[in-house]
Amino acid sequence: MTGDPTIVLDIYGNNAAVICPSCGKVFVFSGFLDKKRGRVCPHCMGSRATVYDNKLSVTKH
Ligand SMILES: [Zn+2]
Numbered sequence: 001m002t003g004d005p006t007i008v009l010d011i012y013g014n015n016a017a018v019i020c021p022s023c024g025k026v027f028v029f030s031g032f033l034d035k036k037r038g039r040v041c042p043h044c045m046g047s048r049a050t051v052y053d054n055k056l057s058v059t060k061h
Contacts, residue, residue, distance in 0.1 A: 006058045022046030022060050029056065 007019040014031035023044035030039070031051060038050035049058045 006056060008056060016049075016056055018049055018056070018058050020044060020047045021058055029058075031056075 005021075007021075009017040009019065009026060011017075016029045016031070017026055018029055019026055020041040020043060022041060023046060025041070025043045027039070027041055027043065027049070029049040029051075033039075034049070035051060038048045041047045041049075047058050047060045049056065051057075
């Protein structure tokens with residue numbers, strides 16, 4: 001883990017709009033739908049948003 005800074009643009013309820021650290025595009029993370037496995041960036045598949053201890057992070061992989 002290199003700890004790319006996680007940029008969260010907006011949070012609404014259980015949903016968060018984040019910037020992919022790999023391609024720089026925005027995608028939405030759902031704390032309800034994606035809580036267990038996280039969500040891979042739908043644009044480049046190069047990062048994953050996950051929640052751990054109620055803390056959202058987006059990491060390249
Ligand atoms: Zn991406």
